[in-house]
Amino acid sequence: MLKEFREFILKGNAIDLAVGVLIGAAFGDVVKAFTTGIINPLINAVGGKPDVSLKLWIFDLGVVINSALSLIIVGAILFFIFIKPMNNLKKRMEKKAEEPGAPEPELPADVKLLAEIRDLLKNKA
Structure with missing residues (x-):
């Protein structure tokens, strides 16, 4: 990556x-x-909303803890709603792309002829 x-x-x-x-x-x-x-x-x-109050001198550590808890909760929910399904979809798309597809169509006669001429010219040189 x-x-x-x-x-x-x-x-x-x-x-x-x-x-x-x-x-x-x-x-x-x-x-x-x-x-x-x-x-x-x-x-x-x-x-309920997490509400932690922890004051240490002039610092309010509760605000940081509340934000961290909210981030973890929202992150987990978003992971299971968006990320996990998108990863599964991506795997399915990659697996589908790896499957052998239909055979390539045969080249037209003029393209075959030009390829033969090219190969002959290559062999002469």
Whole structure:
């Protein structure tokens, strides 16, 4: 995967990268809306919102713990709703691509003739 990424960067596909960033931002908005509209109400209905209060001198570590718990819960839900099904779909698509397909159509007569002429010229040289 790192090799492919390096090849992608070295090709200089700035347009592909820009499109990827824009799609990622748009998808981030979809994930945020999904989380706010569906996942958070579901979590609040089932177990309530995690609320840890831990003040240490002037620092409120409870805020950090709350954020970490929310991240873990939302991450787990998103993993099982988006990532796991996408990985399964990707595996199926790769498996389907590996299956032998229909045989390639036979070359037209003129293409065969040109290939023979090319081979004869190659052998003379």
